[in-house]
Amino acid sequence: MEENKKNRRDFLNTCFRFAAGAGIVGIAGVLAVKSQKGDFLWQLDPAKCTQCGRCATSCVVTPSAVKCIHVYDMCGYCDLCGGYFRPNVKNLSTGAENQLCPTGAIKRSYVEDPFFKYEIIDELCIGCGKCVKGCGAFGNGSLQLQVSHDLCVNCNQCAIARDCPSDAFSRVPIEQAYKFAGFKSNKKI
């Protein structure tokens, strides 16, 4: 009788084992087919962004993987740049007291009269979006916040996306890794 009982238990175990195996293979199969559709990355839509400043603080990477990216094709090369200078600035010089950027991450250089070039120094940018707000309010909106994919660790659930008040973050296919408002990026990755 003991022997019988043992056999029954073994048999049940084998049944469960095959059921579990079939379940695992089933789930893997269904999802593997789905995952063939390509890789996805997190990106924010500058058209929805309200420059609340949480990109700088919510990211699991320090400093944030969100950076200000300059879309040069949209830039007006203004002397009085709303993204570079504080409002009501006295004189248009590169003095620290005139700069809007808290880390001095924008480099202003003379091109030709009366135009100036503005470059973002990625290492200094913390993604706070202050310049983006200024440029959007007074200029063309050529400064835009974007997730810099070389820094982003592509978390399962983006910590900034969770905190974003304007629902600007979404998963995008890797072919369209960057989203610019008012300008179409043609670069393929």
Next chain:
Amino acid sequence: MKKSLAFISLLIFFVGMEFAAFSQQQRFPKPEFESGYTQPVTSMPVPSNGMFALLDVLVLIAALSLITWFILKKRSRTGVIAVSIFSILYFGFFREGCVCSVGSVQNVVLALFNPGYHIPLSALAFFVIPLVYTLFFGRTFCAGVCPLGAVQDVFLMRPVTLKKWLQKALGLIPYIYLGLSVLYAATATDFIICRYDPFVGIFRFNATFFMYAIGAAFLLISIFIARPYCRFFCPYGVILNLVSRVSKNHLTITPSNCIQCKLCESSCPLDAINKPVGVKQMEDKRSATRRFILLGLIIPALMIVGGWTGANFHENLAKVNSKVRLADEMLHFDSKTMEESLEIVGFRTSGKPVKQLYQEASEIVKQFYYGGWILGAFIGLVIGLALSGLSTYRYREDYTPDKGGCVSCARCLKYCPVEK
């Protein structure tokens, strides 16, 4: 000829219109430079960790195979420690605790419930491969490949045995945690396992004070209590536990036949060694039948009570969802006494109608209502089965590892005097 000329001119006209529209959008049109200035290229860095995905999966398979060989063939604890340290360094500090199998549960659930989400192949591999190994060899993944388990295991110095009732009670938490994380992943609300992962902040040297404190607390506790996170929190461990119970070649304490010498009895820090049960303790048929009927009544009753409770709490559960929270905030917003939060400001600038938001939110709340029923019923079922597990006698002659709870850490092996 004429026709095509007209067509081309029309095309040029339209392109011109388009361009005009584009430049009109700009307040300060881009200047035409005379000094031969060349504009820098807008930087769009490519993803960096793409190539690591494949490497991670290969390393996972290699580490799993190696540790399984150490445990089952070599029966060597030293080998397990070596692989543990490698996993802490590679999956932990080098890869910064991401991608991990524990969190991949949520990716799988999200992918199953949301057709729009495509699970990364590496996350799927990290979910499936340890399960397959567990099905054949027991929880060798937990033994030392999982960096979360390994980091606790190397901290264990002075193991203390917990009271049985406490172990059973705390052992229910992982099921609840699994249920909650499945609920939140299925409703695309949040990935709570990743958010409250106690060690990932330590691996990254970057976390909030709160998460550092939790991680440090877990490590301190694991000096005395073996693997507190694995045993009393890990949701993936629940799945591995169930699969491991029917595993084919699970680790055995003795290499050949058990001589019931009792030497291994207290060697397991996880209390996962089943002691022999004498025939005398077997209950008679009548009481067994009565117990069976009683459990058959209690378990459905627990499931209904649990489901009802869960459904009653569905609004509280749904509050975690950002959309529901926003709708709730909008509903109770009083412009006289309150200041607009960033969320409300963001919503107003988006120009979305409030009605649509309320509709979407109520849709999600409804999902949580059904989810609450299912979650509650699941917890009821787990409690019921735990009760039935406590009240069944299973005849056992030898000292055997409890296939579900054992993580194959191989500590007990050197206590066995029997040689092959």
